Amino acid sequence: MFRLLKAIAQQFLLTIVLATFFLTSSVILSVPTWAAVSGLGVNNGYLSACPASPNCVVSQNADPKHAIDPIPYHVSRDQAREILLKVLSVVPRTEVVEQTDSYIHALSKSRIFKFVDDVEFYLPADESVIHLRSASRIGDSDLGVNRRRMEQIRLALKDLNI
Structure with a gap:
């Protein structure tokens, strides 16, 4: 019993x-x-700063914990943008949701739990660099996923000789 x-x-x-x-x-x-996502896009020539949590990287005005280098290019801005879009089309679970001549916003989802990261690129007219930002929408730690994603994109673009 x-x-x-x-x-x-x-x-x-x-x-x-x-x-x-x-x-x-x-x-x-x-x-x-x-969830409404605020703080995305380019404001006065800058991508948004990262929050205090470690699950974000940005190439403009970042503290050392969140800083990542922009991606330089040696082709025209339009060519760099088109090559970047092609690279993004093969990044797993990533979809471009907005694009202009100088800005690209993509969503990248984690494999298992489908957590969404906002991935942004800014190509200013007066610089031959691609500024970037990648941030998790929820949570605190991403175990370095956002930084690794951006570095993989950087390597892909470097291999394509932009």
């Missing part, structure tokens, strides 16, 4: 834990879909 009660209690506890996990996961996973 005691074993039966213990098994029922364990099964009940497992059910509660799994229900809580799935409920929490569904709420977290739905946040990127409906």
